[in-house]
Amino acid sequence: MTESQRVAQTIQEAKYNRRQALRTTRAGSKSLNLDKAAGIALRRQRLLPKVLLAAAGLFVLLLLFPPFIVPADGPVTSAFFFRFAPDKTVPQAEFHDAIDIGIPAGTRVKPTTIGRVVEAGYNNSAGYYARIKHPGGFSSYYAHLSKLQVSTGDLILLPFFSSVGLSGNTGRSTGPHLHFSIYAGNIPLPPQSLLLFHRLRLHILRF
Numbered sequence: 564m565t566e567s568q569r570v571a572q573t574i575q576e577a578k579y580n581r582r583q584a585l586r587t588t589r590a591g592s593k594s595l596n597l598d599k600a601a602g603i604a605l606r607r608q609r610l611l612p613k614v615l616l617a618a619a620g621l622f623v624l625l626l627l628f629p630p631f632i633v634p635a636d637g638p639v640t641s642a643f644f645f646r647f648a649p650d651k652t653v654p655q656a657e658f659h660d661a662i663d664i665g666i667p668a669g670t671r672v673k674p675t676t677i678g679r680v681v682e683a684g685y686n687n688s689a690g691y692y693a694r695i696k697h698p699g700g701f702s703s704y705y706a707h708l709s710k711l712q713v714s715t716g717d718l719i720l721l722p723f724f725s726s727v728g729l730s731g732n733t734g735r736s737t738g739p740h741l742h743f744s745i746y747a748g749n750i751p752l753p754p755q756s757l758l759l760f761h762r763l764r765l766h767i768l769r770f
């Protein structure tokens with residue numbers, strides 16, 4: 564073997580060794596990544612039952628202690644939506660930012676959650692009405708009552724055992740019902756969705 568042949572052979576060997584070394588490293592890092600992925604998948608698998616359990620717990624908690632309670636149980640006779648006023652005094656569709664609950668006059672009306680009465684009085688369109696401010700910027704409004712049982716400034720701590728007043732047919736109203744709204748600041752919210760958990764409780768647990 565000549566000197567140049569030996570040099571060429573050494574170069575070949577060096578190249579071969581380098582390729583082998585690279586291959587080993589790549590395979591190593593690949594299996595390392597696989598280990599990592601398997602670890603993440605396993606952790607996810609262990610996390611899933613915990614997440615489901617937490618969700619079920621939250622559901623039961625909201626069912627037992629709904630954040631907003633139904634002020635009076637009865638059918639919704641007018642929904643939260645655009646409508647023609649039933650007494651035909653308003654010719655075009657207006658936005659009804661409340662639900663009307665059909666209940667006999669004299670039914671107890673509960674405040675929907677804890678808060679402070681900021682308005683309680685009478686006017687020609689709402690009849691006897693009350694407005695309550697709640698924590699978190701929420702407020703609620705009750706109209707067409709036959710009798711008020713709160714005054715401005717009253718604090719409500721046990722809504723389920725309190726009474727805003729008795730339902731009725733006062734003001735611009737065509738029959739006994741409760742006109743009920745919930746606001747977040749100045750924005751009216753659909754009361755039906757906020758009362759969902761208490762509606763479920765009324766259906767399942769009857770209180």
Ligand SMILES: [Zn+2]
Pocket residue numbers: 641659661662663741742743
């Ligand atoms: Zn109404």
